[in-house]
Structure formats: C-alpha cells, structure tokens
Amino acid sequence: MKNFLALVLALGLGVMIYLTLNNNSLFNDYGDAVIEDRVSNEYIDRSVDGNTEEVIFGESEGLESGPANTVTAIVADYRSFDTLGEVTVLFVSSLGVALLLGATKQKRYNFDFHPNFMLRTGSRALFGIILMTGIYIAIHGHLTPGGGFPGGAMIASSMLLLYLADDQFRAKIKGFKMLESIAGSLYVLIGIVGLLAATYFLENFLDTGVIGNLFSAGIIPIVYVLIGLKVGSEVSGIVDNFLTEEAV
C-alpha cells in the first residue's frame, strides 16, 4: 500500500513535469534551443562588455575572456565567484566527513587478502600515469574539455588506486591538508589582487593573450590549476578518512 502511494506520487510528479514543459511556448523542444535569444550567446561571442568582432581561434587578441573552452570561460571567469562558493561547499563537506569519521585516525583497515608483488608494483606504475593525466587535464582546462574539477578527481582516483592495492599504504595526509589550505587561500588572494589592482573581486588583471595558446587567458589557468590541486587533495582526504580507523 505504501509502495503504491509512493508510485502514484512519483508518477504524478513526472507527468506534471512533462505536461508543463510539453507544448509550452516558453520552453523549446529538445534540439530546438535558440542560442541567439539567450545570455549564452554573449558568452560565446565574448561580447558581455560590448565586443562586436568575431572571435577567431589563434588570432583574436585581448578578449574580455581568453579561454578557447567557453565552459571554462563561464566557470572560471564570468561566474568565478560562484565557483569560489562551490569550492567552499566541497571544503565544508570534506570537513564534515573528517568530523564524523574522526580526524586523528592512525591505522588502516586490514584487507582479507595480502597484495602480492605484482599488484603493488603494477599499481605504482599506473599511479604515475593517472596522476600525470590528471595534472595535464587541469593545466589544459582552458583549451580542451576538462579542467580543475575533473583533473582533481583524477588525482584523487590515483591516490585511491594506491589505497586499494596496498593495505599498508597511507598518504602523508598532513601534506594534503597543507596543499589544500594553500590552494584555497591563493584563490581568494588572487581575487583580492583583482579587487585592488583592477576594479572588482576576481577580475582578470593579466593580459588575456591570443585565444588558443597555452599561455593565454590571464589568471584563468592559474585559478583552475589551484582548483584542481584543492579538489584533488580534498577528495584524497575523504578517501583516507573512509579507509582508516582509530588506533586501539
């Protein structure tokens, strides 16, 4: 009976969403979105400040926002303040996990099996490759798909691999906490420099260069690498919290 009520409620919500959006003149059908009517058009044209020229890859210089990847331009430039809040949410959640599971734990959980030589050596060889790919993705966030958040998640997944392959392994978690604090503080400091050197918080105060070059887009690659380091160390800390227990 209770399951039936839940089914009716859930299906009712689904039908309501569908009926509201179906044949609604304010909501375009799937695939028919008109970008020209939306604010996103100005993000693609980099024309929020009134730029009227066409943006050309490898030629346009000194744009208001330099990354070739428009999603990065939104996340780390137009909506950078939002991203600062998002990083803070992740920080608070890692803080909450550490609080709930105890931050002073010293001992690893024991596995039922003992990792042999092949597993330990192979996981260490893979660790380097995954870590390098994560750092590459974080550094090239303004040119290619990816960026600080996926890169940080890959860095954390390389740490998770080491944790899973060896039940004696324990990362130097104090170093991670330090790295995370430094990266977070530097993000805020860069924002304050923008406030002092230019006009508003987190303003891009460096030259944005030619769109498409590795050294372009001003502070955005710096900020995104900092975000990558911060996310990577935070998620690694969460992994460590889940796989350790208090020493007896």
Added chain:
Amino acid sequence: MLQIAAIALIVLGLYGILTQRNIIKIILSLNVMEIGINLFIISVGFVEGGLAPIFTSDNASSTLNFVDPLPQALVLTAIVIGVGTTALGLALAKNIYSKYGTFELDEMGEE
C-alpha cells in the same frame, strides 16, 4: 526523447527515496535522481547539429552553431556538490552502521 528519459530517472529516484528502507539504497536513489536532473539541464541547451562550445583549429569562429555552454557550466557545479553530499551521506551511514550494526532502518533500535 532524452528529456523523457531524464524525467523517468527523476521519477525512479524519487520512488526509491520514498520506498527503500536501506540507507545505502536511499543514497543511491538520491544519486539516480541527481543524474536525471543533470541530464535534463544539459538537454535544455542542446541544438540540433550543434558543436561542443570549444574553439579549436577546426571550429575556429564564434559564428558557428555551438550548443549552449551555460547549462554545462551549471551542471559541472552540480556534479561537484553531488560528490560532496554523497560523501557526507556515506560518512553518516558508516557511523550509523558502527553504532547499530545494520543499514536497515527497520532493524535499528531493536536489541
């Protein structure tokens, strides 16, 4: 079609949250619902035959037909916050398990 699939995922997640009595399954249902919502938000910005919103040497001009980048940026935010809430929920579940020895809500409190 994709939007109907996204709405179906949202409905499935809500049904799971309402009916499941196992903490891990509730957290899983929350994640299914979150994936449905993210898929729906991204589908709002899709343009038929549109390109990924990244300038490359092949797609070099801003006059080309790009898909909407703003929903993608918003979903990037939502995914990260989803990871944070899932980690927090699993930490709570772990604490509950170490206290009661079970993940089933019905079996808690019985000695």
